[in-house]
Amino acid sequence: MVKGLYTAYTGLRHQQQKLDVISNNMANAATTGYKKEGTTAQAFDTMLMYKIKDLSTAADADGVGKANLGVKIGETYVDYSQGAFKTTGNPYDLALSGNGFFTVEFTNKSGQTSTKYTRDGSFTLKDDGYLVTKDGDYVLDVNGRHIRLDTLNDASIDHKGYIYQNNNIVAQLGLQDFTDYNYLEHYGENYFQPVEGATFKTCTAEVYEGYLEASNVQVVSEMVSLISVTRAYETNQKMMQTIDNTLEIDSTQLGRV
Numbered sequence: 001m002v003k004g005l006y007t008a009y010t011g012l013r014h015q016q017q018k019l020d021v022i023s024n025n026m027a028n029a030a031t032t033g034y035k036k037e038g039t040t041a042q043a044f045d046t047m048l049m050y051k052i053k054d055l056s057t058a059a060d061a062d063g064v065g066k067a068n069l070g071v072k073i074g075e076t077y078v079d080y081s082q083g084a085f086k087t088t089g090n091p092y093d094l095a096l097s098g099n100g101f102f103t104v105e106f107t108n109k110s111g112q113t114s115t116k117y118t119r120d121g122s123f124t125l126k127d128d129g130y131l132v133t134k135d136g137d138y139v140l141d142v143n144g145r146h147i148r149l150d151t152l153n154d155a156s157i158d159h160k161g162y163i164y165q166n167n168n169i170v171a172q173l174g175l176q177d178f179t180d181y182n183y184l185e186h187y188g189e190n191y192f193q194p195v196e197g198a199t200f201k202t203c204t205a206e207v208y209e210g211y212l213e214a215s216n217v218q219v220v221s222e223m224v225s226l227i228s229v230t231r232a233y234e235t236n237q238k239m240m241q242t243i244d245n246t247l248e249i250d251s252t253q254l255g256r257v
Contacts, residue, residue, distance in 0.1 A: 004243045011236040014041050014071045018229045021076060025217045026226075031190060033083065033119030034215035036222075040074030080181055083119075083216040085208065091155060092131065094121030095213040096175070100205030103140040103174035104133055106191060115140070116191035117176060117184075119213055125149060135189060140174040147171045159206040175203040 021037050028034040085095050096102070101117035108114075122134050131139040131147040138146045142161075149155055153165045161173035178184060183198035 002243060002247065005240060008236045008239040008243070010071050012233060012240075014039075014073050015229050015233040015236065017073050017076075019226070019233070022222050022226050022229065026219065026222050029215055029217040029219050029222075031120075031215050032122050033213045034190060034217065035081075035083075035119065036079050036215070036217045037076055037186070038079060039076050041071050078181070078184070078186065079216060081216050083214045085211045086214055087210060088212055089210050091157070091209055092123045092125055093210055093212050094123060094157065094173075095208045095211040096121065096205040097208060098205035100175050100177040100203035101192065103144070103176050104191065105138040105140055105146070106187075106189065107137060114193075115144070116187055116189075116193055118191050120190045121207075122212055125151060125155075127151065142172045142174045144174065147173070157207055157209045159208070161207045173207060175205060175207070177201050177203040177205070 018039050021039050025036045028036075080099070082097070085097075094102070096119060101119060102121055104116050104118055105113050106116040116137075118133070120133070123131055123139055124134060126132055129148045129151045131149060133139065141147050147163070149163065149170060150165055155170075156164045157173070158164070161175050162169050163171045163173070177200070178194065179199040179201050180197075183195050184192045185195055187193045
């Protein structure tokens, strides 16, 4: 086994993983409330023999001794830092200042419903008065019910999420927060969902009416990372090509008499 090939191969896989994450971040740079992702990497243990059922390592690439065994793909994480606010003037465009999420009832293609969480507050009012997301999913109140308003009267929403019509409280947004964001995962549709072990806590975020939270992706920073990843990928490619050429010389020329 030529360890150099496997070392370069693990480098290629890691850079490909980073490239996928960066591409997704850049594609969502204009997505309301989007939280960018990042990747980590770790070196193989110097005395590692085998890692059973670990698909993030190269097959048969592990060994013993002090030889460098390459890089192992680490975890993908989410940066939950606050995005900038942009003014819209739409009373149903809402932004959260601080930690927390809006609660939404999501309906999948099979018609099954489940509760999801989002920072995207670009809501709208349907003709029948229900408050929904731009994709048509129902926004939930503090009791997990659909929010229905009078379409003939204007509405206003205060910092605590109370919705007023004719100076009367008609509903309160269902805001939710979690003790540890490590127990949240991206679901798609700009939603998050909790995984096993997630615990809820009181949401202290403030609601701002007429604003939307922009994505926290910095395009310039992502472009710099993209260039760095591309160069690292090319370096690993050249390493594999060099080793391949060396093996070709070894098999075709050194054995000649």
